[in-house]
Amino acid sequence: MSEKSVFITGAATGIGEAIALKLDQMGWRVFGTYNRTPPDELIKNASPRLTMMKCNVADPEAIKQAAEKVKNALGDAGLSLLISNAAMTGAPGPVETLNLDEFHFLMEVNFWGPLRICQAFLPQLRKYGNARILIVSSTSVYLTIPLGSTYPTSKSALSALTRHLRMEMEPFDIQVAALEPGGVKTKMTGFSKEEEVACWAAIPPHLLPIYQKYFSFPGDQIQENFELWPPARFAEKVYKKIVLAKKWKPIYIIGPSVSALPIMHRVMSRKRIEKIFKKLFGVKF
Numbered sequence: 658m659s660e661k662s663v664f665i666t667g668a669a670t671g672i673g674e675a676i677a678l679k680l681d682q683m684g685w686r687v688f689g690t691y692n693r694t695p696p697d698e699l700i701k702n703a704s705p706r707l708t709m710m711k712c713n714v715a716d717p718e719a720i721k722q723a724a725e726k727v728k729n730a731l732g733d734a735g736l737s738l739l740i741s742n743a744a745m746t747g748a749p750g751p752v753e754t755l756n757l758d759e760f761h762f763l764m765e766v767n768f769w770g771p772l773r774i775c776q777a778f779l780p781q782l783r784k785y786g787n788a789r790i791l792i793v794s795s796t797s798v799y800l801t802i803p804l805g806s807t808y809p810t811s812k813s814a815l816s817a818l819t820r821h822l823r824m825e826m827e828p829f830d831i832q833v834a835a836l837e838p839g840g841v842k843t844k845m846t847g848f849s850k851e852e853e854v855a856c857w858a859a860i861p862p863h864l865l866p867i868y869q870k871y872f873s874f875p876g877d878q879i880q881e882n883f884e885l886w887p888p889a890r891f892a893e894k895v896y897k898k899i900v901l902a903k904k905w906k907p908i909y910i911i912g913p914s915v916s917a918l919p920i921m922h923r924v925m926s927r928k929r930i931e932k933i934f935k936k937l938f939g940v941k942f
């Protein structure tokens with residue numbers, strides 16, 4: 658069996674950094690990418706095996722170059738694990754007034770980027786033999802977050818794509834799974850005051866009183882209602898439940914108080930679920 662190797666995007670911060678460090682500590686050869694945040698902390702804490710490269714996942718050329726670099730480093734051995742982790746959250750606001758250029762960019766990062774990454778790395782994964790692809794989606798796919806539609810929509814598309822990829826990869830002995838985290842304390846959890854101001858400012862004055870009467874800014878509710886884990890604890894679970902598993906499940910839901918979300922969708926009516934989300938996210942009707 659060849660050396661275990663992983664390519665992971667968004668490895669300079671949060672969940673990606675914690676998983677990269679865990680795999681490095683377990684002897685894996687880690688190729689990580691970073692975007693705006695320099696990966697100094699990870700480089701300091703990891704072994705000299707670690708290779709970090711700058712790669713904006715919204716840039717198809719940068720993805721091709723990253724794949725080329727990994728191919729040159731691994732040669733015929735191939736890559737054993739691909740983790741598509743990098744993502745961003747969208748600016749909150751009602752569907753009616755969403756800035757479509759911003760939403761488009763969000764889809765580039767959260768959906769088209771992971772798709773391009775899978776396409777670019779598949780030849781190397783196939784070379785390895787029984788390689789694996791872990792797509793980091795989100796438990797937000799089970800939620801309805803009023804004024805917070807863009808991120809769950811992008812992740813829902815990604816989860817759907819992952820299901821299809823999983824089936825298509827079976828003949829190649831490549832296992833694919835979606836990792837749906839929830840409640841991990843990173844840069845991504847919560848919104849800033851500036852985002853709240855921008856959210857209301859983007860709504861035309863004649864509609865603002867109605868939106869403000871019935872809806873709350875989603876950030877407040879997210880902070881208040883959810884327990885958060887440190888990324889290292891999350892990475893430990895990912896390693897034990899997913900990386901070490903021989904046969905991968907289609908979906909791994911990991912995080913505090915999130916495992917009930919898909920069950921809720923199976924056993925409750927749509928109406929009942931909407932009622933719960935209205936209460937959870939401070940909707941006033």
Ligand SMILES: NC(=O)c1ccc[n+]([C@@H]2O[C@H](COP(=O)([O-])OP(=O)(O)OC[C@H]3O[C@@H](n4cnc5c(N)ncnc54)[C@H](OP(=O)(O)O)[C@@H]3O)[C@@H](O)[C@H]2O)c1
Nearest residue numbers: 667670671672692693694713714743744795840841843845
């Ligand atoms: N934390 C949670 O509770 C939670 C819940 C559900 C899903 N997730 C998912 O978990 C994954 C990791 O998120 P996180 O919580 O660890 O947040 P995070 O620390 O903000 O990690 C996101 C990473 O993606 C990178 N990134 C953003 N835009 C990029 C781009 N255009 N090109 C390349 N990299 C880019 C960021 O780099 P820069 O900051 O340098 O741009 C950052 O390193 C994401 O897929 C997220 O959707 C997290």
